[in-house]
Amino acid sequence: MANFGKFANLSPHGWTVKTQTQSIAIGQNAHIGLWGGGPAGEDLIVAPANPNICAVHEEPKPAGWPHWRHFLITALSDGETAVNASVKSGGAWATMTVRVTGRIGLHLVFFPGEFTDSSSTPPVVTGTIYAIGGAGEHIAAAGGRAGLPVQGVYDQGGHTRESTPPGQYVLGPKEHVITKSWPYSSIPWGVALRLNSDDEMEFEAPAGHWTVATGPRGSVTTAMLTFLRKDDPTATLQDAIDTVRTTCIDDKNHKLWNDTWKGNDFGRWGWNLQLNGKRTGYYVHTTPEDEIATEEGKAVFLANSHACIHIKPAERDMLMKAGFLREGVPFEVRPYSEKSSQ
Amino acid sequence: MKLSLLLLIALLHGAAAHAANCLEVEDRIDAEVARLRAAEDSLTLLRRIGTDSLAAVTDCPSSDRLWYLAARAAELLELPSGGQAFIAYGGFKTIVGDAEAHRPASFAIATIGARLDGSSAAARRALTLNPDYPPARRALAFALSREGNIEESLGVATIQRPHAADHLVRAKILLAGDRPLESEKEAEAAIKAPGSDPDEVTLPIELQRDANETLGFALLKQGQTERAKRAFRIAAADGSIPARTQMQSMR
Numbered sequence: 001m002a003n004f005g006k007f008a009n010l011s012p013h014g015w016t017v018k019t020q021t022q023s024i025a026i027g028q029n030a031h032i033g034l035w036g037g038g039p040a041g042e043d044l045i046v047a048p049a050n051p052n053i054c055a056v057h058e059e060p061k062p063a064g065w066p067h068w069r070h071f072l073i074t075a076l077s078d079g080e081t082a083v084n085a086s087v088k089s090g091g092a093w094a095t096m097t098v099r100v101t102g103r104i105g106l107h108l109v110f111f112p113g114e115f116t117d118s119s120s121t122p123p124v125v126t127g128t129i130y131a132i133g134g135a136g137e138h139i140a141a142a143g144g145r146a147g148l149p150v151q152g153v154y155d156q157g158g159h160t161r162e163s164t165p166p167g168q169y170v171l172g173p174k175e176h177v178i179t180k181s182w183p184y185s186s187i188p189w190g191v192a193l194r195l196n197s198d199d200e201m202e203f204e205a206p207a208g209h210w211t212v213a214t215g216p217r218g219s220v221t222t223a224m225l226t227f228l229r230k231d232d233p234t235a236t237l238q239d240a241i242d243t244v245r246t247t248c249i250d251d252k253n254h255k256l257w258n259d260t261w262k263g264n265d266f267g268r269w270g271w272n273l274q275l276n277g278k279r280t281g282y283y284v285h286t287t288p289e290d291e292i293a294t295e296e297g298k299a300v301f302l303a304n305s306h307a308c309i310h311i312k313p314a315e316r317d318m319l320m321k322a323g324f325l326r327e328g329v330p331f332e333v334r335p336y337s338e339k340s341s342q
Numbered sequence: 343m344k345l346s347l348l349l350l351i352a353l354l355h356g357a358a359a360h361a362a363n364c365l366e367v368e369d370r371i372d373a374e375v376a377r378l379r380a381a382e383d384s385l386t387l388l389r390r391i392g393t394d395s396l397a398a399v400t401d402c403p404s405s406d407r408l409w410y411l412a413a414r415a416a417e418l419l420e421l422p423s424g425g426q427a428f429i430a431y432g433g434f435k436t437i438v439g440d441a442e443a444h445r446p447a448s449f450a451i452a453t454i455g456a457r458l459d460g461s462s463a464a465a466r467r468a469l470t471l472n473p474d475y476p477p478a479r480r481a482l483a484f485a486l487s488r489e490g491n492i493e494e495s496l497g498v499a500t501i502q503r504p505h506a507a508d509h510l511v512r513a514k515i516l517l518a519g520d521r522p523l524e525s526e527k528e529a530e531a532a533i534k535a536p537g538s539d540p541d542e543v544t545l546p547i548e549l550q551r552d553a554n555e556t557l558g559f560a561l562l563k564q565g566q567t568e569r570a571k572r573a574f575r576i577a578a579a580d581g582s583i584p585a586r587t588q589m590q591s592m593r
Contacts, residue, residue: 121583122581145580149576184380253366
C-alpha cells in the first residue's frame with residue numbers, strides 16, 4: 001500500500017489533495033512524499049510516465065518520519081504527466097499527476113548523483129543534464145567523484161580531484177579550452193600540426209601562426225616539465241622532452257602520429273561554468289578518448305572527472321543544435337544526494 | 343630449387359614486414375602510454391590502450407610489449423570497471439593467462455601474474471627472469487609479508503632510492519608487522535611523492551587509494567581516530583573496500 005502526500009514541512013503550494021495533482025511553474029521544483037511500499041514492503045520505483053515533462057529525484061530518507069520517502073520534482077516543459085510509484089515488474093501502486101505550466105528562458109539542471117554503479121571500485125557516479133524550457137531534452141553526464149572532501153584529494157601535477165560543487169552557474173562561451181596546467185591541453189583541439197626543419201612538432205594557432213610544441217623550448221615540453229615537477233622536483237627537462245616527443249612524433253618514420261591535434265583533455269568544445277560573473281575551474285566538456293571513439297563508431301564510456309562535467313560528443317552536438325549549450329545559459333548543479341529511484 | 347628459394351625469400355620478406363608493422367603498432371600504442379602520464383581522464387585512455395593492445399596481439403602474438411600492456415591495463419582497470427573493462431576478451435585472469443602462455447620469458451608479464459597469484463613462489467619466478475626489475479621485487483616483498491615473513495620482506499623492500507610505490511610496499515609490510523608508527527611514515531611518504539613509476543604503467547589514483555588505506559589503519563592502531571577517518575574517507579572515495587567497511591564500523 002502506498003500514497004503520495006505532503007509530510008513534515010513540505011510546502012503544500014500547488015498541491016491538490018483531491019486530485020493528487022502537483023502544479024509547478026516551468027523550471028521550478030516541488031517536494032512530495034511517498035508513504036508506504038510494495039506488496040512485500042519493498043521500495044517502489046518513482047518515475048514520471050513522460051520524462052520530458054518533469055524529472056523526479058529521491059532526497060535522503062527523512063529522519064523521524066518512518067515509512068515516508070522524500071522526492072524532488074523538477075518541471076522541465078509545459079504539459080501534464082502521471083508520476084507512478086511502481087513495483088519492479090511495472091505495476092503502479094500509487095499515482096499522482098504533475099502539471100507544468102508557464103514559460104521560461106532556456107536553462108540546464110545537472111543532477112550529478114542520480115546513478116551509482118557499485119560494481120566498479122570506486123563506484124562510478126553518473127547523472128543527467130536536463131534541459132528546461134525545451135522539448136524535454138536530457139543527456140548523460142559525469143561530474144567529479146561523489147563524497148570527496150570539499151578541499152579535494154590530491155591527484156597529480158598539482159591537480160586535485162573534487163566532487164562537483166552544487167551551485168547556480170552560467171555557461172561561458174563555447175571555446176577550445178586551453179590550459180598549461182594539463183600539458184596536452186596547452187594546444188587547442190583540432191589545430192594543424194607539422195614537423196619543422198629541426199624535426200620538432202609545431203601547431204598552428206591562430207591561423208598562420210606556428211608555435212613549437214616539442215623539444216627543449218617547446219610549449220608542451222615546458223608545460224610538461226612544470227606538471228612533472230609538481231610531484232617530483234628532480235624531474236628533468238630531458239624527461240619532459242622524451243615524454244612529449246613519444247606522444248607526438250613517430251621517430252622511426254620521421255613523421256607525426258597525427259596531422260591535427262586530438263590530445264586536448266577537454267575534447268573539441270568546452271563551456272566554463274561561471275559563478276557571479278567570474279570563471280571557475282569547472283567546465284562542461286568531452287574527453288579526447290570519447291571524441292575519438294565517437295569518430296570511430298565505438299562505445300563511449302563516461303568516467304568521473306576531477307570536478308568538471310564530462311558529456312558524450314554526440315549528445316553535446318544534439319544539445320548545441322537545440323540551443324542549450326551556449327554562452328549565458330543558466331546551469332544549475334544539484335547536490336549528489338538527489339538520486340534516481342529507478 | 344629456384345622456386346623454393348624464391349618462396350623462402352618471399353616468406354622471410356613477409357615476416358620482416360610483419361615484424362616491422364608490429365614495432366610500429368607498439369610505438370603507436372606507446373605514444374598513448376606516454377600521454378597517460380599527464381592525462382586528465384586516465385581511466386578512459388587506459389581502457390583504449392588495453393583495447394588497442396588486445397586487438398593488436400592477434401596480429402603480433404610475439405610482442406612482449408603488447409601483451410604486457412594488455413595485461414597491465416586489465417589489471418589496473420579490474421577494480422575501477424568491476425571486472426567489465428575487458429570482459430569481451432575473457433577478463434583480467436584470462437588475459438594474464440594468455441599473456442603468460444605467449445610470452446613466458448617476459449619478466450613484466452610474470453610480475454603481473456605473480457601479483458595475481460599472490461604467492462612468494464610466483465614472485466620469485468618473476469624476479470628470476472629479471473633480478474633488477476623493481477615491480478618484481480615489490481611483488482616478492484609483499485607476498486613474503488602476507489606469508490608472515492616480515493623481516494625477510496622488509497629486507498627485500500629496502501632500497502637506496504625508494505619510489506612512492508616502494509614506500510607503499512614498506513608501509514604495508516610494517517603495518518602487517520605491527521609497527522604502525524613506521525608504517526604511517528612510509529604511507530605519508532608515498533602520498534607525498536606520487537610521481538609516476540618509471541618501471542610500470544600506473545594510475546595515480548591507485549597509489550593514493552592504497553597509501554591512504556594503509557595510513558588509515560596505521561593511524562587507527564595508534565588510536566588516532568580522527569586522522570584515520572580522514573585517510574579512510576579519501577581511500578574509500580577512491581574505491582578502497584576495506585576503508586569503506588572500516589568507516590561504516592566506526593559510525
